[in-house]
Amino acid sequence: MNSATRDIIIRTAMDLFWVKGYQSTSISDILSRSQVHSGSLYHFFPGKQDVLVAVLETYRDEIDVGLLDHAWQGVDDPIDKIFALLAGYRMHLLTTDFQYGCPIGGLALEIHEPDPRVRELLDQNFRNWVDAVESCLIEAKDRFPGDLDRRALAEFILTIMEGAIMQAKTARDIAxxxxxxxxxxxxxDLLQRQAERA
Amino acid sequence: MNSATRDIIIRTAMDLFWVKGYQSTSISDILSRSQVHSGSLYHFFPGKQDVLVAVLETYRDEIDVGLLDHAWQGVDDPIDKIFALLAGYRMHLLTTDFQYGCPIGGLALEIHEPDPRVRELLDQNFRNWVDAVESCLIEAKDRFPGDLDRRALAEFILTIMEGAIMQAKTARDIAxxxxxxxxxxxxxDLLQRQAERA
DNA sequence: GTCTATAGGCTGATAGAC
DNA sequence: GTCTATCAGCCTATAGAC
Structure with a gap:
């Protein structure tokens, strides 16, 4: 099932879907950039959507090595980790002239009638991201009010990341x-001060 | 420049772009649903992108009658107005089985290399929305700390609306x-309590 | 598994009569 | 301004030799 060619296809598609989106990326784009031929791609994948599924599975399976390990390198404090994660997306925006936002968020809003497998994988990716932030909030739980809904706050932080990227890309302004x-x-800060008073 | 046919094309495209997105909506889709023929559409618009421009201009010019007046009907308190606006999007999600999110946000993330006119219009639409929320915050300014950055908070509220729609659509769950x-x-609430203490 | 060639469908857009 | 017919190009996907 796995092979070097299959992996090259996936890596190439990950990048193209991230920059151009799913629909604007043609099979030809993937083939020409990856130097793979049509027959090989269709040997590994029944169709374009199956490439997307493989891409989303890869994001899901590699969230640690592909995202968290890098963003959290040298960061120990759990709250700092959350803002380091956001800073990673900020850097992507800046260094690519606002071309690279969130690969999952972009696909989530682009694909309006997703196949059930695709929708489920997008959701899994969001949940994994929220899990990671929630684990930080749990690690820092002594600094927050005891009745804080940490899951809801973690989802809120994902929301802010996605919305902030959307506005920054549109305005082409990091501010x-x-x-x-x-x-x-x-x-x-307000939550932490609330906890200190209690 | 204006005509009944032109308007029908725009209204049809507004709806189709909202549900299916820009790229997935074909000129044929617009023609068949609007009962307009190819020659008429191309008489009014040089190309598909010009239909998009007209759609975005319409959203921009009709934010009051098309969005705010309806959402704020019978709502006087400025803070309530903000949450009434959010409730409007919530209702759209629920009554359309998560098909209708934010028409602008969807287009903003779908179109990766926007024509300058398109990008500017998307940005104008966002700014108008933020203006509306900011005006609510200004109206309620006595209830908030005096040094509150109201513009930033208004942008933050747009961010939350967009991010919350993205996650709800993906999870197909309004929760x-x-x-x-x-x-x-x-x-x-925390901001208001902070103001009360001061 | 890889490569070339091409099918078949859909798309945006146009021509030209009325 | 409206309508019909149609083009040319791109897209996904396939056929079949190697």
Whole structure:
């Protein structure tokens, strides 16, 4: 099932779907960039959508090595980890002139009538991301009010990341991203002060 | 420049772009649903993208009559207005089985290399929405800390709306939308209590 | 598993009569 | 301004030799 060619196809598609989206990326785009021929691709994948499924499975299975390990390198404090994660997306926006946002969020809003497998995989990817943030909040639970809904706050942080990227890409201005993160930071500070008073 | 046929094309495209997105909506889709013939469409619009431009201009010019007046009917309190706006999107999600999210946000993330006119219009639409929310915050300014960055908070609320829709659509579950709004509500409450103490 | 060639369908857009 | 007919190009996917 696995092979070097199959992997090259997936890696190439990951990148193209991230920048151009799913629909705007043609099979030819994947073939020409990966130097793979049509017959090989269709040997490994029944169709284009199956490439997308493989891409989403890869994101899901590699969230640690592909995202978290890198973003959290040298960061120990759990709250700092959350903002380091956001800073990673910020950097992608800046270094690619707002071309690379969130690969999952982009696909989630682009594909309007997703196949059940695709929708489920998008959701799994979101949930994994939320899990990671929630684990940080649990690690820092002594600093927050005891009745804090940590799951809801973790989802909220994903929401802010996605919405901030959407606005920054559209405005082509990182300032709106930063202001969003500032408001989140203020919210987290308020929660922590609330906990200190109690 | 204006005509009944032109308007029918725009209204049809508004709806189709909202549900299916821009790329997945073909000119044929617009023609068959609007009962307009190819020659008429190309008489009014040089190409498909010009239909999109007209759609975005219409959203921009009709934010009051098309969105705010309806959402704020019978709502006077400025903070209630903000949550009434969010509730409007919630209702759209629920009554359309998560098909209708935010028409602007969907297009903003779908179109990866937007024509300058398109990008500018998407941005204008976002800014108009933020303006509306900011005006609510200004109206309620006595209830918030004096140094509150109202523009940033208004952008933050747009961010939450967009991110909450993205997650709710993907999970096909309104609960995640509601939890996001709850966290926002909690943040607004914390700000107001902060102001009361000062 | 790899490579070339091409089928078959859909798309945006156009021509030209009325 | 409206309508019909149609083009040319791109797209996904397949056939079949190697």
């Amino acid at each position: 709106v991203f930063d202001r969003n993160v500032s408001v989140l930071r203020n919210h987290m | 995640v939308f509601d939890r996001n709004v709850s966290v926002l509500r909690n943040h607004m």
